[in-house]
Structure formats: structure tokens, C-alpha cells
Amino acid sequence: MKALAARRHDRRAPAVLLLLALLLTGALYAVLAPTSADAAPAAPSADQVETGEKLFQANCATCHGPDATGTDAVPSLVGVGAAAVDFQVGTGRMPMQMNGPQAQAKPAQFDEEQIAALAAFVASLGPGPAVPSDEQVDPALGDPANGMALFRTNCAMCHNAVGAGGALSQGKFAPNLWETTPAHLYEAMATGPQNMPVFNDATLTPDEKRDIIAYLDLQGEDAPGGIGLGSLGPVSEGLWAWVVGMGLLIAAAVWIGARSS
Amino acid sequence: MSTTTSAPTGGQKAAAKTADYLDQRTGIGGAVKEFARKIFPDHWSFLLGEIALYSFVTLLISGVFLTMFFVPSMNEVHYDGPWPAMQGVEMSEAYASTLRLSFEVTGGLLMRQIHHWAALIFMAAIVTHMMRVFFTGAFRKPRELNWVVGFVLLILGLAAGFSGYSLPDDVLSGNGLRITDGVVRSIPILGSYLSYFIFGGEFPGHDIIPRLFTVHILLVPGLILALIGLHLFFVVLHKHTQYPGSGRTNANVVGYPLFPVYVAKAGGYFFIVFGVIALMGATMSINPVWNYGPYDPSPVSAGAQPDWYMLFLEGSLRLMPGQTEYVLFGPDGWTLSLNVLIPAVVVPGVLFTLLALYPFVESFATGDKREHHVLDRPRNRPFRTGFGVALLTAFFILVLAGSNDLIATHFHMSLNDITWAFRFLLFLGPWAAFVVTKRICLGLQRKDRELVLHGHETGQIVRFASGEYIEVHKPLDAHERWLRVQHDAIRPVEIEPAEDSRGVRRTGYRLDRMRQRLSQVFYEDRIEPVTPAELAASHSHGEHDALGSDQEKAPAQLLGEGAPTGGGRRLRSEDETDADGRNS
Numbered sequence: 080m081k082a083l084a085a086r087r088h089d090r091r092a093p094a095v096l097l098l099l100a101l102l103l104t105g106a107l108y109a110v111l112a113p114t115s116a117d118a119a120p121a122a123p124s125a126d127q128v129e130t131g132e133k134l135f136q137a138n139c140a141t142c143h144g145p146d147a148t149g150t151d152a153v154p155s156l157v158g159v160g161a162a163a164v165d166f167q168v169g170t171g172r173m174p175m176q177m178n179g180p181q182a183q184a185k186p187a188q189f190d191e192e193q194i195a196a197l198a199a200f201v202a203s204l205g206p207g208p209a210v211p212s213d214e215q216v217d218p219a220l221g222d223p224a225n226g227m228a229l230f231r232t233n234c235a236m237c238h239n240a241v242g243a244g245g246a247l248s249q250g251k252f253a254p255n256l257w258e259t260t261p262a263h264l265y266e267a268m269a270t271g272p273q274n275m276p277v278f279n280d281a282t283l284t285p286d287e288k289r290d291i292i293a294y295l296d297l298q299g300e301d302a303p304g305g306i307g308l309g310s311l312g313p314v315s316e317g318l319w320a321w322v323v324g325m326g327l328l329i330a331a332a333v334w335i336g337a338r339s340s
Numbered sequence: 341m342s343t344t345t346s347a348p349t350g351g352q353k354a355a356a357k358t359a360d361y362l363d364q365r366t367g368i369g370g371a372v373k374e375f376a377r378k379i380f381p382d383h384w385s386f387l388l389g390e391i392a393l394y395s396f397v398t399l400l401i402s403g404v405f406l407t408m409f410f411v412p413s414m415n416e417v418h419y420d421g422p423w424p425a426m427q428g429v430e431m432s433e434a435y436a437s438t439l440r441l442s443f444e445v446t447g448g449l450l451m452r453q454i455h456h457w458a459a460l461i462f463m464a465a466i467v468t469h470m471m472r473v474f475f476t477g478a479f480r481k482p483r484e485l486n487w488v489v490g491f492v493l494l495i496l497g498l499a500a501g502f503s504g505y506s507l508p509d510d511v512l513s514g515n516g517l518r519i520t521d522g523v524v525r526s527i528p529i530l531g532s533y534l535s536y537f538i539f540g541g542e543f544p545g546h547d548i549i550p551r552l553f554t555v556h557i558l559l560v561p562g563l564i565l566a567l568i569g570l571h572l573f574f575v576v577l578h579k580h581t582q583y584p585g586s587g588r589t590n591a592n593v594v595g596y597p598l599f600p601v602y603v604a605k606a607g608g609y610f611f612i613v614f615g616v617i618a619l620m621g622a623t624m625s626i627n628p629v630w631n632y633g634p635y636d637p638s639p640v641s642a643g644a645q646p647d648w649y650m651l652f653l654e655g656s657l658r659l660m661p662g663q664t665e666y667v668l669f670g671p672d673g674w675t676l677s678l679n680v681l682i683p684a685v686v687v688p689g690v691l692f693t694l695l696a697l698y699p700f701v702e703s704f705a706t707g708d709k710r711e712h713h714v715l716d717r718p719r720n721r722p723f724r725t726g727f728g729v730a731l732l733t734a735f736f737i738l739v740l741a742g743s744n745d746l747i748a749t750h751f752h753m754s755l756n757d758i759t760w761a762f763r764f765l766l767f768l769g770p771w772a773a774f775v776v777t778k779r780i781c782l783g784l785q786r787k788d789r790e791l792v793l794h795g796h797e798t799g800q801i802v803r804f805a806s807g808e809y810i811e812v813h814k815p816l817d818a819h820e821r822w823l824r825v826q827h828d829a830i831r832p833v834e835i836e837p838a839e840d841s842r843g844v845r846r847t848g849y850r851l852d853r854m855r856q857r858l859s860q861v862f863y864e865d866r867i868e869p870v871t872p873a874e875l876a877a878s879h880s881h882g883e884h885d886a887l888g889s890d891q892e893k894a895p896a897q898l899l900g901e902g903a904p905t906g907g908g909r910r911l912r913s914e915d916e917t918d919a920d921g922r923n924s
Contacts, residue, residue: 180754222427223424223425223427224424224425224426224428224429227425227429227633228633231511231633231636231639231641232638232639235639235640235642236639236640237642238642239641239642239643240511240512240631240632240633240641240642240643241631243643244642244749245642245643245745245749246744246745246748246749246755247755248754248755248756249754249755249756250748250752250753250754250755252749253642294425297424297425298631302625303442303443303449303625303628304442304449304453304624304626304628305453305622305623305624306623306624306625307625307628308624308625308626312512312641312643312644313512313627313646313647313648314643314645314648314651314742314743314746315746316456316460316626316627316647316648317460317647317649317651319620320457320460320620320648321464323620323624324457324460324464324616324617324620325391325461325464325465325468327616328391328465328612328613328616329384329388329468331612331613331616332384332385332387332388332390332391332609333384334384335384335387335605335608335609336382336383336386336387337384
């Protein structure tokens with residue numbers, strides 16, 4: 080003990096202790112901290128709500144107001160539910176980077192715990208759609224064929240036939256859906272962010288939402304026919320026909336037409 | 341065909357015997373002899389029409405394959421196949437067989453994609469070839485009729501593309517058919533009857549796919565094939581045009597014989613065209629119908645557009661303000677849908693009529709009845725070049741307007757602003773393009789004049805003993821000069837007065853007056869090519885005394901290299917000229 084006591088005042092001790100403490104906290108956090116997906120079913124703790132409120136006052140209240148009731152230009156957050164917060168903050172759309180036709184997605188500004196806290200706080204203001212469970216958004220459990228039919232009837236007119244995105248009026252747009260996580264897809268349907276209509280459980284049942292997620296899970300740049308050309312339809316095909324096809328053929332014509340010397 | 345080498349091998353003997361057998365029974369030897377000696381001029385732009393021909397052959401080959409598996413039927417079936425997003429979905433047999441062709445038939449998807457890329461290339465090649473013919477004036481007498489044949493081929497190409505595009509019975513092509521239905525219905529009085537006639541009842545009905553199939557695989561390709569035959573027959577009959585140059589006249593064709601040079605070049609080019617199309621079909625996805633789903637009249641996807649050659653129609657419809665729909669003669673009267681009729685019938689009607697009739701309008705304005713086999717340089721016909729660029733600009737603006745949603749998303753712009761910008765540009769753009777192109781053409785002609793009169797600038801400044809500075813100009817050689825002085829400057833036609841000497845009004849004066857006005861529009865602004873007298877004068881200015889007066893009357897092309905130039909002073913001796921006639 081004496082030897083240990085003698086070494087206690089090593090000048091490196093505080094740094095080592097701090098490092099150990101950080102590691103321990105990190106490890107505990109990794110074990111105990113809930114992920115955003117399974118955070119939702121668990122009732123948010125009062126602690127979480129309190130943290131969320133602090134985050135809200137510091138980052139969101141400037142526009143949405145200290146009581147989150149919004150203004151004429153900014154929506155009230157009472158009753159939007161945890162799902163709306165998880166989508167808007169989780170995709171980086173909120174806090175909004177700049178005013179414009181619509182909020183743009185960007186790398187998320189908060190970590191999962193903070194987002195969960197914010198969501199808990201906003202959910203505590205009034206009842207609204209909750210963050211879906213992992214099972215609710217698992218593409219493997221959905222029926223892509225039914226999802227295709229539902230997507231074509233409800234989504235494709237803005238998001239393009241396979242979710243490649245499309246234009247709306249006045250600079251607004253429906254984004255590409257290929258990189259969106261299943262949970263965010265579900266939340267978008269449930270809460271109707273930006274210019275999107277709300278597809279509540281009466282319009283699209285949770286199972287149908289999962290079918291749509293299953294359909295979108297099959298889409299992307301990989302096309303059976305080769306390079307997908309953005310899945311944008313005949314305009315990009317026409318552009319490539321001129322650039323690649325006519326470009327190569329005219330180059331070949333110039334080569335053949337050149338007088339041999 | 342017949343091989344005449346000194347020591348014929350077995351193979352050559354067999355070939356000779358076969359050729360002889362054929363010749364004795366068909367007299368083909370004469371035709372082969374005639375064709376083998378046929379001369380074609382050498383220029384890459386003369387191969388553009390061949391792209392169209394070869395992509396059409398590619399279309400025929402891949403199309404035959406597709407007909408083996410495609411089922412042109414609108415009967416309802418439920419899909420059962422490897423594509424998970426369609427499992428159990430109700431669809432027409434046409435769509436189901438297209439999916440089978442894509443996912444289950446070996447090589448089916450490759451053939452489908454080759455067929456579709458070939459169709460896009462076919463239309464692109466027709467348009468490019470037509471641009472070459474237009475801008476070089478290859479449509480002038482005696483080739484006006486062949487221009488019309490080519491124009492009809494363009495329209496048939498559109499018809500082939502459109503009918504084929506609609507066959508898979510997917511949502512995207514169904515949207516196209518719905519637009520067609522709307523366009524047909526917008527035709528006053530006849531519209532609804534025509535729509536019922538085309539679709540065999542209310543849209544979409546059960547007849548349209550089988551009908552389009554017949555149109556697509558029999559009627560249109562048959563007509564195209566026949567007209568291609570006529571088109572090529574005219575090329576042989578008229579002989580090929582050639583670009584201007586020394587030694588090339590309206591009475592000769594300078595180039596290489598068909599056999600062996602052009603057989604090799606053109607034959608090889610077929611494989612290049614086929615290869616490029618096959619490469620695109622193998623690596624680039626086109627018309628992925630499984631993305632769009634089976635046709636159902638209710639959904640429309642974002643980014644629903646036709647193939648590029650129909651995109652101008654889509655753009656025209658997108659630009660038209662929607663308010664111009666009127667109900668005439670009371671609430672139960674006639675609906676006049678100007679919002680569809682104008683953009684989808686009148687606008688393409690105007691563009692295509694201008695295109696088809698241009699050779700006749702130009703010949704009326706020019707008053708020229710001579711045959712032309714030497715092409716124009718586009719700069720020497722500023723009105724025509726400007727007009728062609730204006731027409732292309734209008735087409736291009738409509739194509740962009742048809743893609744306005746993609747422009748909006750890709751460049752982060754407002755769809756509404758883009759649409760408004762294009763509404764104005766459709767009227768201002770072609771006009772601006774015409775003015776700018778015409779000025780560029782006139783400027784290039786002035787540059788040609790300058791070159792012919794003074795030669796190339798060399799950047800060498802010489803000071804004379806007297807203290808005078810001049811820049812040395814290198815004279816043009818005879819070939820360079822000929823290219824720049826060979827054309828006629830067409831002047832507006834002059835007409836006889838309205839009344840004769842006794843004051844009697846002349847019949848036909850009004851038509852003549854119209855022709856004169858049109859001719860003034862075409863040819864009022866012009867740059868005259870350098871005349872021999874001008875050339876001689878420019879060479880002698882500053883040294884008038886030294887030059888004999890007889891030289892001023894010598895033709896321009898006879899004044900070869902070594903003629904005094906450069907401020908009238910001869911600064912290079914003739915032995916500085918290279919063997920090829922160019923000054924080094």
C-alpha cells in the first residue's frame with residue numbers, strides 16, 4: 080500500500096484517470112444507451128425530456144418559440160410527435176441551414192442521444208406519431224409488389240417511379256429516396272415533412288408503409304440492364320444517346336472519312 | 341466480282357465461276373461494273389446518313405428477335421416470374437411478355453436495349469444528316485424531291501419510335517398514349533370520333549396494343565424500307581454532292597470509287613455503328629419498364645417524358661398556359677382546347693411545314709433553275725444558315741422545356757421560373773439565333789475576302805530604308821483562294837416593272853413582286869466574293885506603276901503563288917514555296 084501511496088502523486092495520474100473515466104463512460108454508454116429505433120417504445124425518462132428541453136431552448140427556440148408553438152411563418156411543434164423530430168433532425172433538415180423553398184437535408188447536427196432527447200421533449204408537448212420500431216420498418220418483412228402498387232398510386236407522381244426524386248413548384252422538390260433509412264421513410268410518411276402530405280395509418284396502414292419501404296429497398300443505381308443513368312427516364316437516355324452514341328459514331332465517321340495519307 | 345490475277349488459286353476460280361454463273365443468268369456483271377466504278381466524294385459528314393441506314397438495319401435485326409417473344413395482347417394476367425416487385429401484380433400480356441423478355445429470355449434484355457438505343461440513334465442520325473444536307477444546300481435542284489423523301493422518312497421514324505415506345509404497355513408509355521389521345525381529341529369537331537377510331541372505343545380500350553404492333557412491325561418499317569430504297573436510288577441517280585474545292589465542279593465528282601474503297605469504308609462503318617449500339621445496349625440501361633409498372637390510367641410518375649425525338653412536343657405542351665380552353669355555344673356546346681391544339685398540333689405543324697417546304701421557298705426566292713452538285717459553305721448563305729439555326733434553336737428550347745423538371749431539380753431552380761423563361765425564349769431565342777448566326781456568317785465571309793485580298797498575316801514586321809513599316813502577308817495558294825472565291829453571291833431577283841411602256845398592267849406582276857420581296861429578305865445582306873479584278877487591284881495597290889495593266893484583268897485563280905502581296909510589295913521569292921504549293 081505504501082508503494083502505491085507513494086506513486087499516487089505521479090503527475091501523469093490525473094490524465095490516466097481521466098482517460099479511464101472517459102473509456103468507462105464510453106463503454107457504459109455503448110452498453111446502456113438506447114439506439115434511436117428501440118428508444119421509441121421505451122417511455123422517455125423525465126431526465127431525457129429535461130435534456131431535450133435544454134437542447135430545444137438552445138437550438139430550436141429561436142424560430143419555433145420558447146414554448147414550441149411557432150409563429151405565422153414557422154410551424155408549431157405541439158403534436159407533431161417524436162417521429163417528426165427524429166426525421167427532421169435525424170436527416171439534418173433541422174436545424175435549418177438557410178431559408179429557401181424547403182429545408183435541405185445535410186449531415187445530422189446532433190447525435191442519436193440528443194435527437195432522442197429532443198424527440199422526447201417534443202413528444203411531451205402533445206401526442207403525435209412515435210418513432211417506429213425496427214420491426215415496423217424491416218424491408219424483409221414487407222411485400223415489394225404491393226409496395227410497388229402503393230408507391231405508384233401515392234408517391235411516384237412526386238418522387239419518380241422508383242424514388243429518384245422530382246421537381247415541385249417554385250423550387251421545391253421531392254427528394255431521392257434511395258439513401259433514406261427505412262425509419263426515416265416511415266416517419267416521413269407518418270408526419271408529412273416539408274411539402275409532403277401526411278399518410279396517416281388510415282391512409283396507409285403500418286403494413287402498407289412497410290411494403291413501400293420493401294419496394295424502395297430494391298431500388299437504387301444497380302439496374303438489371305447496366306448503368307442506371309440515374310433512373311430519370313427518357314431525357315437522360317436521350318442525352319446519353321447523343322453524347323455517347325452520336326459522339327462515338329461521329330468520331331468514327333471523322334476517322335473513316337479522313338483521307339488516307 | 342471477277343478476279344483477274346495472273347495465277348488464279350482454287351478459291352479465286354470458284355469465285356470467278358460463281359460470278360460467271362450469276363452474270364450469265366442475271367446480267368449482274370454490268371450493274372456491278374457500273375457500281376464498282378461509281379465515285380463517292382470523301383468527307384466524314386457524308387457518312388451521317390449511313391449511321392441512320394445502319395441503325396435501321398440494327399433495328400430490323402433486333403426487332404425480329406423481339407417479335408419472337410413479345411405478345412401484343414391487352415389480356416389481363418398475373419405476373420409470376422423472377423422480378424420481386426411485380427410478383428402477383430395484374431398486368432396485360434404485353435407487359436408480362438416484356439418482363440419475360442427482359443428477365444427470362446436469354447439475351448432478351450440485351451436485344452431490347454439494343455433495339456431501343458438503336459431507335460434513339462436512328463432518329464439522332466436522321467436529324468444530324470438532315471442538318472448536314474440543309475446547311476450545305478444539298479437539297480437544291482435536282483435534289484428537292486429527295487429532301488421530301490428524307491423528310492417523310494423523318495416523320496416515319498417518329499411514327500416508328502412512338503408506336504414501338506407504346507408497345508410494352510407500361511405506365512410511362514401509357515401516359516404517352518393518354519397524351520396522344522388528348523391531342524387527337526383537341527382537334528375541333530373530328531377529335532372525339534378520331535379518338536374512338538384509334539382506340540376502338542373509350543381510351544385505353546383493348547385494341548390499341550395489337551393495332552400499334554401491326555403499325556410498328558409491318559406498316560411503318562415497310563414504308564421506311566421502301567422510301568430508303570427510293571432515297572438511295574435518288575442518290576445514285578443524282579450522284580453524290582461534293583464540297584467545293586479546286587477541281588470540283590457541277591459536272592464531276594471527285595473522290596474514290598465504290599469498289600474497293602467505299603465498300604470497305606461503308607461496310608466497316610456498319611460494324612462500327614452496330615458495335616457502338618451493342619455496347620450501349622450491353623452496358624447502359626434503357627427504358628427499364630419494370631420500374632414504371634403495368635399501365636393503369638390513374639398514376640403518373642414524376643419525370644414522365646417521351647423519348648428525345650418527341651420531347652419537343654412535351655415541351656410545347658408544358659409551356660402552353662392552361663387557360664385557353666373554351667366551351668363554345670353554351671354549356672352543352674363544343675369544347676375548343678386551344679391549350680392542347682396550339683402546342684401539340686399547330687407548333688409542330690409549323691416547324692415541320694417550314695422544314696419540308698424550305699427547298700421550294702428558297703428556290704422561289706433565288707430564282708435559280710440551275711442544277712447544283714457542289715455544296716455551299718454555310719457561311720456563304722447567311723439567310724439559310726441563320727434560318728436553320730433558328731429552327732434548331734426553337735426545337736432545342738422546346739426539348740429543354742420538356743425537361744424542365746429535371747433542370748429544376750439538377751440546377752436547384754424554380755420550375756415556374758424556368759417555364760416562364762422558356763415561354764419568352766421560344767419567341768426571342770430563334771430570332772436572336774438567326775441574327776447572330778447571320779452576322780457570324782457575314783463576318784466569316786468578310787474574313788475570307790480579307791484573306792484572299794491580303795493573304796495570311798505572318799506577324800513579321802519589316803522596316804524599309806525609308807522608315808516605313810509593313811507587316812508581311814503570306815499569299816494564299818491557288819487551292820485556298822479558289823475555296824474562298826468559287827461561290828456566286830446571290831443577289832435579290834430583279835423584276836420587270838408593273839406596267840409596260842404603254843402603261844398596260846402586266847399579268848403576274850403581283851407574284852413577281854412577292855418573289856422580289858422574299859428574295860430581298862434572303863439576299864439583301866451579302867458579301868460579294870472577291871472578283872479577279874479586285875484581286876489584281878489589291879495586289880497592285882501601292883505599286884500601280886510597277887505592274888502592267890494587263891495583270892489586273894487576269895482571273896483570280898490564275899494568279900498563283902509568288903504574285904506580289906503584302907502591301908503590294910513582293911517579299912518572298914518563289915523558291916520559298918513548298919512542293920505542295922503552300923508557302924512554308
